[in-house]
Amino acid sequence: MSTADAERREAARLPEGDVVAILLEQHARIRDLFEDVKSAEGEHKQQAFDELRALLAVHETAEEMIVRPVAQDTVSKQEAEARNHEEEEANKVLARLEKMEITSPEFDAQLMEFERSVSDHADHEEREEFPGVRAGRTEEQLRSMGTRLRAAEKIAPTHPHPSAAGSPAAQWTVGPFASLVDRTRDAINAATGG
Ligand SMILES: [Fe+2]
Numbered sequence: 001m002s003t004a005d006a007e008r009r010e011a012a013r014l015p016e017g018d019v020v021a022i023l024l025e026q027h028a029r030i031r032d033l034f035e036d037v038k039s040a041e042g043e044h045k046q047q048a049f050d051e052l053r054a055l056l057a058v059h060e061t062a063e064e065m066i067v068r069p070v071a072q073d074t075v076s077k078q079e080a081e082a083r084n085h086e087e088e089e090a091n092k093v094l095a096r097l098e099k100m101e102i103t104s105p106e107f108d109a110q111l112m113e114f115e116r117s118v119s120d121h122a123d124h125e126e127r128e129e130f131p132g133v134r135a136g137r138t139e140e141q142l143r144s145m146g147t148r149l150r151a152a153e154k155i156a157p158t159h160p161h162p163s164a165a166g167s168p169a170a171q172w173t174v175g176p177f178a179s180l181v182d183r184t185r186d187a188i189n190a191a192t193g194g
């Protein structure tokens, strides 16, 4: 079974709307999108990469804002800081990556390195962070964290369709990664009333 399949199976075992279930589904989708970017060519490669960037912006920003504050209490401050640091480093690599020509060998080489770091980071979260977060919060609290995460997903569409070119959803994904992160942050704050 692939890692993505195992993550989907684990997510399906958790209660509907649980924040960790949604995060596991996103991890699986991120792994699939890396495969898509690696195997696709031309315009499809660009589309897959844009979808990957959009999903990573939503996912990592949501983890930082919704999961880390809880992990500080339920796991440890050091673990939470380590995960935030890995995300910051990954964001820097992605900012370099999106300036590269997508058809160049340099892009493919950098993408492989990026995939490894994102994957290692996700493994750490699944092993060291998610179990502690689930154990330290009630089902209701986990579902309400999930609701905030879903709100971010909705405002930051992660499934652009070719026919949607020029639509707000398609335009959303073409901005630089840093602006995707800013918009996700705004969406989560709005969903929290903050
Ligand atoms: Fe993360």
Ligand SMILES: [Fe+2]
Pocket: 023, 027, 059, 063, 122, 125
């Ligand atoms: Fe994650």
